[in-house]
Every structure is written in C-alpha cells, then in structure tokens.
Amino acid sequence: GDTIFAVSSGHGRCGVAVIRTSGPGSRGALQSLTGRPALPPPRVLALRRIRDPATGEPLDRGLVVWFQGPQSFTGEDCAELHVHGGPAVVSGVLRALGALPGLRPAEPGEFTRRAFRRGKLDLTAAEGLGDLIRAETEAQRRQALRQMEGELGRLYQHWSDALTQALAHLEAYIDFSEDDNVEEEVLSQGEGWQGKGAGAGTPHPCSSQRDSWSLPAVDATVRALEREIGSHLQDGRRGELLRGGVRAVIAGPPNVGKSSLLNLLCQRPAAIVSPVAGTTRDVVEVALNVGGYPLVLSDTAGLRDATDPVEQEGVSRARDRLQEADLVLAVLDATAVPTEPVGLGAALGSLQPPPTTPCIMVLNKADLLKGKGGSLRAACTQGPPLPPVTLLSCKTGEGLDHLLALLARELARLCGDPLSGSPSLTQSRHSLHLRQCAVALARYGRERRSDLGLAAERLRLARRHLGSITGHVSTEDVLDIIFRDFCVGK
C-alpha cells in the first residue's frame, strides 16, 4: 500500500503543528527528512533538524516520533513531525513529503479508515469518532474553501465542471459515436471552453452549449484548463517562492556585463568575466538574500546565434532558464541601446523574455555614457509598457542601490507578505492535486491520437484529482451530461 501524510493538528498559524504519516514509507520519510539513517527508539520524542531531502535545505528544528506498526494509531508504521506552526514551515514539510516516492496526501478520514482496517479502534472509540471524523472532512473542505474567500473554491468548481463536461463528451464519443450522431467535431472543432473569462459573469460553461449544437471541443477545453491550472499554480506559489527562493535569471546579449552583474550582486567573483563575447557558457547560480527575500540568481550565456557547438548549448540552456524564471534581469549595453522608450522596448523584446514573467531592465556600462546619459535617464522613468529600468555601472557600482531597491520591490510582490495571506495548509494539499491534475491533462494530448481509451483515462485521473478538492463526481453525472447534450440512438 501507499503512505499517506497530513497535518493532524488544527489549521492556521499555531505554536506547534503535528504532521503525521502512515504506511510502509513512513520509515523512509522520517530518515529522509531528518537526514539520519537511524530512527529514534519507537514512541520516544527526539529533537531533529528537518530538511527538504531534495535540496538539503533546513526547514525547521522540531520533535519527531517514530511509531513502529502495529503499535500506532493506524496500526501501520507511522511517523509524526512536531514542527513550528508557521504556515511556511508546515507547507514546506508537506511539500517535501509529497515529493517523496510513494507518499501522497491523505484523503479526508483516511487515517481513521486505516485504523479501522487494522482493527485498531475499539467499539467505543469508533462511536466517539463518528462525529469527529465528520468534522475533520467537512471542515477540511469547507474551511479550506472559505479560507480562500470562496473565490478559489468557485474557480475549482468551475474547472471541475468544465472537466466533467469535457469528459462526458469524450465518453459519449467512445460509447456512442459510431452508430450515432456524436461526431468527431466534439473532439477537435467547435468553440471549446474559453477559460477564466467565463467564470466572472458569463454563463456557466455547462449551461450554454445545450441548444445551439456548437459542441464544446474537448481538446480545446483540456488545453485551456491545462493552461489555467498551470498559471494558477504559478500564481499560487508565493509560499514556495519564499521557501525555495525566487529564481531570477540574468539574460542579455553577449558581452553586456551579465557576469559582472552577478559578481557585483554576490560581492565575489563567482563568474568568470572577460572582454571576450561568449565567455559564459554554462549557467552559474548563486543564492542571495535581498531585503530579506531569498533570491537564486543565475547567470547565463549571452543570447546570440552562436556557431560554436559548446556555446550553442549554453545559449539553449540560457533560453530554457529564461522560460522557467520567476524574474528576469534583462541586461543591455547602455551605450548601445536607443534612447527613446519605443526603441528600448524593442531592444528588450529582442531577448524574448517569457511574456508573463516580471522583468527588470538593467542598462549596464552607464560609466561609458557620455552625452547620451540625459535622454536615456528620461526614458528610464517612462514606466509601462516598459518594465522598471535602471542604469548601472558594474565597474563603478553606480546605480546599484537603485537596482537593489527595484529587486526588493519585485521580490516583495512575488513572495507576498509572509505574515498575511500566507498559504494555508489545505492549499498545499490542493496544489499537489492540482499539479497532478495538470500533469494528467498534459498527457491527455499525447495519448489522444493513439488510444482514446487511454486519453480518457487521463481525463478521469485529472477529474479525480480535482474531485479530491471539490468533492467527487459520479458516473451518473457524466451520463446526465451525455444524454443532455447528445441525441444518441443505440
């Protein structure tokens, strides 16, 4: 069987939070998180540093307990981690657990269910637990949704509805199409589901298609959902950014001083600098603290059409990094850029940063500016559509304070205030399910052409993950949609 984990103490910020695991992977989980192969003796508290096994980063120092099955609540091997109750700590530990193979978040009431299966609960305990369990599940779902001010709950429900409808249409296509009137257009043409716009005021996606016979295209809906869930997961990564650091990428043409900027910011020669264009080939990474926010800064190869195969690889890595970045530091040569805003925008555009990623423009070599300085300075204060722009001289350090201020402002915006609107515990369960949902949706596209049954399986899986957050949907719901939307014969 698999191993489950969940926060067993209450929700919200508190002094101590208890995170519990149950299942055969509990031993390994405790070993990984404490970084020690030796477990404390069973049922004895031990103080340990708790680290994320993936990054080695310390998450907290807390008490851990090891319960060897069957002498545990569930009768299986169990572990408990008593950590500080800060939301960032808790969600960090949950995420670390979720990343371990064979571990998954517990379903509501699952610990108790396992306890029952193992015969660990006696009759009186069972009776007493009836109400308690209900409180756990209902509260878990409702409270989580309420914490998200209802807005997020509605969004998830909206996705779930759209996915259920997409699945229903796909199922109809599988179960009926050949003899009936369900045509291939269901899958590929038509309007499809239009995503978030439909949520605000426009009619519900499930209600609008009925009479018009413009069948929503399953493929388009899946793609739209995938995109939306993907960007939602990005939006919602504040807690993760705070813990794991904002990934900022220094990008720009060759020889504009990107490596010099890295060295300046980390105050040591971490990257090799030389006047030769194309010096940096691999990605150089340093971790920094800017205004209290964690920043993982990457220096990348200058973006140009390189001929040297090693440099080509470096450029391709730089482009990959750019796509994954949380923040882009676009470095340009101040002496080589146009001095009016439109030209500056075009110069930035030539670097092709991902359109939704925040960006700071750094115009380096300001010390070499002569007469041009004034007009360029004026252009820098232009504001949107230009991102924040700063003039900098890596050589003299001029403009560094301004850059650091800009950085701190962007970081604060990205990470949010850790003391307010912090990610709740339930959300971290949600984000795991959402991520798995997004993965399943992405795979749908791959299976779709070779085996529709397998493709449908991906959608079923995606729906199950969404259903774990919003409440389950039954086969009957799918059939209801099929019969409502299609005139099917035998």
Place this chain on the structure above:
Amino acid sequence: PWHRRAGSEAGAAAAPRYEVVVIGGGHAGAEAAAAAARGGARTLLLTHKIGTIGEMSCNPSFGGIGKGHLMREVDALDGLCGRVCDRSGVHYKVLNRCKGPAVWGLRAQIDRGLYKEHMQKEILNTPLLTVHEASVEDLLLTEPEPDHPGKCQVTGVVLGDGSTVHAGSVILTTGTFLRGMILIGLETYPAGRLGDQPAIGLAQTLEKLGFAVGRLKTGTPPRLAKDTIDFSGLQERAADNPPVPFSFLSEAVWIKPEDQLLCYLTRTTLKAQEIICDNLHLNNHVRETTRGPRYCPSLESKVLRFPNREHQVWLEPEGLESNVIYPQGVSMTLPAELQEQVIRSIPGLEKAKILQPGYGVQYDFLDPRQLTASLESRLVQRLFFAGQINGTTGYEEAAAQGVIAGINACLRVHGKPPFIVSRTEGYIGVLIDDLTTLGTSEPYRMFTSRVEFRMSLRPDNADARLTHRGFEEAGCVSQQRYEEAVKMRAALEDGIATLKSLQFSISKWSQLVPEVPISSSRRLPLSAFDVLRYPEANMELLARVVPEPLGKLAQWRQLAERLKIEAAYEWCVENQQQEIEEVRRDEALRLPEDLDYFAIDASLSLEVREKLDSNRPQTIGALSRIPGITPAAIVNLLRFVKTNHQKAEKLKALPQADKYFPEKMYSEKAALQRQISAKSSEEKQEYL
C-alpha cells in the same frame, strides 16, 4: 384445459423435483438454465413456448460498445450467446476500432432464425437440463431458513395447470412479461411481446410478497420488406474482413468473410418530425410518464428533444434468407397508418412496405436493490431474478445476469458460497453492483463509461479475469475451456517475460525498427516490451528483426495481439492496481443483509438511515458509492462490519447451516407451505 406439453414426465402423483427451476426462456433464462446445469444442478427451464427460446425480440444484432465486453465475459464463464453468435452472424464488425482495444465493441448482425436454431440446439442438448412448456402462475413458499435474511423461502412453482414442481432454487427471468402492455397509437393490449401473453399471476404473487415494483417502457421499430427498399442512393457499411469471433473458443466465425451482408445508412427528414408533432394526441406511449431509455429513444422522443435535425436510420438485415429489414433508430408507437407515412418520408424508403408496425411495451420491473450481488432476493430466500425484470435492457445485459443467477442458484442449492464478480473484475460486476446498489430509474444499459477500471477490464482479457474463477469456484466452465485459458495465461506470462528480458540500447532499437519513433531520455537499455508499447510497433515487426526468440510468439496470432495490448496498457493497469486494491478491500467489508438501519445505535441522520434502508448496500464499497452518504456514516457502519465479522468467526466453529436438505424441509414444512401458497394462488389460471 390442463394439457401438459412437450417434455413433461411424471403424472400428478409425485410432483417432479429439480435443484434449479428457471422461469422464462429468453436470453437471461437460457443462460441461467444452462449455467446452473453446467454447474451440476438438475435444472428445469419453464417457458411458454420452446419455439421462442433464443428469440431476438428486438434488434437483429448482438454486442456493441460495452455490450461486447459483457458477451466476452459471459463467454469466459462458458455462457452460450457468444458461441451461438459465432455460428449465426451475417455481418461482424468491431466498433471503436480506432479508439483503443480497451473500448473495442464486438458486434454482429445476427440471422434471427439461425440464432434461435443454434440456441435451442445448445439448450436442448445440455446435460442435466430439462425444458418444459408451461406457464408459471405462483410460487411455493415455506418458512425461511434461519441465519439468512428473508421472510420466507421458495420451494417450487405452481404451473398453469395447477400442478407443482419442487425446486431448490428458482430463477425468475420473465423479461417484459410481468404485466406487459403493448401500445400502438391509442390502442393497448396486454402482452409481453407482440403475440405472446403477459404473466399476470406471477406479478400479483410478487406484489403480495412485498416486492417493490416499478414500471418502465421500451419500444421497437416497424419491420420493413427488403424488396420494397431502394438501397441505391444509401450509404453502405461493409462488415469486417476477417470477422472477429465473440467466443474465446472460436478460431473463426461460421460465415465466409465475403458472404457477409451489408448494412445501409439513411436519415430522417423534417417531414417525419411534422407527422409526429401533428399526431402527438394519437400517441399514448409517448405522452405517458413512464421512464423510457434515454440512449435508445423512440423517434418521437428524439424529435421532441432535438428538433429540426436529421436522425440516423440504420437498415439492418435480419438474416441471410430473410426479406425483413430492421430500421434501427426509428422505434415508434404512432398508429400503424401514420408509421407508414413517417417511414415513406425517409430517403430510400419511399415505397417501403411495413411488415409489422413498431410498438411500445410497458412492463413491471423489480427494484433490483432488493437483490444481493448473487441476484438472490432478500425477501424470498432461494428466489433469484435475472434480465429485463431487473430493469435492464439489452440481450447482453440479460445474458450476463442470467449466467450469474444460474451459477448462484446452483451454488446455493449445493451449499457453497456465492459467486460474485467484483467491479474490479468485470463489466458483469459493474452491472450487478450498479443495479443492486443504486437501482435504476430507466432501462439500464451497459456503457464503458460506467466502468472505473476500463483499462484493465478489456474484451481481450475476459478469460484471464473470469474463466479460472468460473472453473474453480462456480464449476460452470468446461475442462476444455479451462485448459485453453490456462494455456493462454501461461503463454502470456512467458511471452511478457521473454519480451522484457530482451533488451537493447535505444540506438540499437532505432536501427532495428526505424519505423518506431522511440523517444526516451533514459540512458538505460530498452526492452522489447517497452518498444511494443508504441502504436507503430507490433509483434510481427519485432519478430522480423529479432526472430529468435520472438518468432514463435508472433506466429500464434491471438497471443501476438494480446501481447501487444498488454504492452500498451501496462502502465495504466499498474497505475490502477492500487486503486483496485482499495476498492477490493472496501468490498471485502460486508454489511449484514438484515441490518435494521432505523434501529441501530449510531449517530446517523434520518436521511442517511432512509437511504441505507432503501439501498441496502452489501459492502462498505457499495455504501461509499451511494450518493449523499457521508464519510461519518461510512465510519459508523464499519463498526457493524467489525462486530459482524467477530460473530461470524465464532459461528465458524458451528456446522454449516446452509446445506440443502430437501427431504427434511418438505416433510416438516409442507403444511405451512401449502397454507402460504394457497392464499396467493386463488387468482391463478387466467391463461393457458
């Protein structure tokens, strides 16, 4: 008037005695009787007319999406319909070919006459199975066995001539014959099928016993004369070449591929809509509120729900020699003369002659939530129900229930534990679990979308899922079939092991089979099984490049095809395995069948109690699928499972109370039995 027909043996002196008596010779009844007899029970099949055994009362086809899966499973349990279809089809076609083998729908147009002929031959030649022509008017009942739920138990049946037959178990498969009513236009008359009498006495008996009964409707299209149809402008659909047989035992079907018949497609026009809408006042069936099937709607309901569209009409042959065409998609209940107008408004049918008008049927069905997963009723012990009487539609759904009821009626008599197919094991399991847990409000049809583990429960592997169990636990599978299944299983296991052990680097594979676009970031070598997963790969291709050891695997065609499917679905089946385990664990936790949900001391809301009482889930798994049941209720009921389990453990020390002791039972309880049956048999003998 008390004429006894074919096959009757002894006179009135000693009432005959059988271990299993099956009432009804339709698709459920035939399978049930044959399954019980295969299992070793002396079985009697009672039907109005031996000549109607194997009658296909509606469409001239078997199988389809989901339904083909059921047929494969029936076949895996050594049922009849698959092999009979392999001997009587005239147009075999696998539906969903391009959508993946898990959802392939084996289907065939069947020659009605041949099907009936072969089915009757099977039934009349089954050892231990006797067939009588008789109507059944009543049940013989006696006191219930202790330790089983139920207020009485059935011990036999009363026939139309007043004679009795004693039985260890009775299976009711009366289809639409319970208070069957045929409707054409404003005319109605009682009948189970056009030309056949309904069963009214039995309906009253069931009602008196307290069975909850609902009413459903269905319909059938008019039949057309083939020589009056102009096929020239219509779209043709050719059959598969080669045809794929239904049965695991058939190497090929009986007909030569090139001799197969064609089907044709035409479409209704708006003229049909106009006629229907103008004449709704002449159409009782459509106006009534009884629930009909949403997926097999009459032309009237299609026109009303989806107006201003063309609707497909498939013109299907009824047989090789037959002049009858079955226009699938236009079942209707208009008065006969209007049906002709509708038909003649359809392209190709302008001059078509109607041989028999379409009609609607309304009939009683038994709420299947009153049955256990073995299809035995909770109210009357040893009384089983199968087929359309349980609210299903379709020959295949009926046959599937028939096999299960037959097996279990036999096991019950022999004092063995019931044979239950889980949702995780087969479409049959899903069908019966849905029916007995959730009930139905419209004729229930199998869909692949109802099946959680669709990727694992495929038509290709039904034998691997069910044949072994059928042989070992139910005894309903022949030695020959069992050996075939064992052989295939071993060959599959060996084949997969061989393929997995054959490993090359990716570059070597790319060189060997350049047509397979292998994309892998792994540096590790890739096995032949991994390569076989690609849509572009198959065993033939692999055997060509690695003849040793793959050559002999590719030669066995069925094995090669199944290996390919196993490879394609491996990851998915593995992924589902854990979920399957969870469902099985929940299904293993049984709830007592006689639990009084209103009396139990647990914190359950009244609403939940009512739901539980009417659904009577048999396991925690079934319980969790009932809409609106809270996790709290589940936990509370787990408690009862636990106590029940402990009680059962204690009881194990005692001898089996479940054995069938006919002599003892009849002598001790004869008096009471007569009393009970006398009351309900007063109104019998209206027919025959």
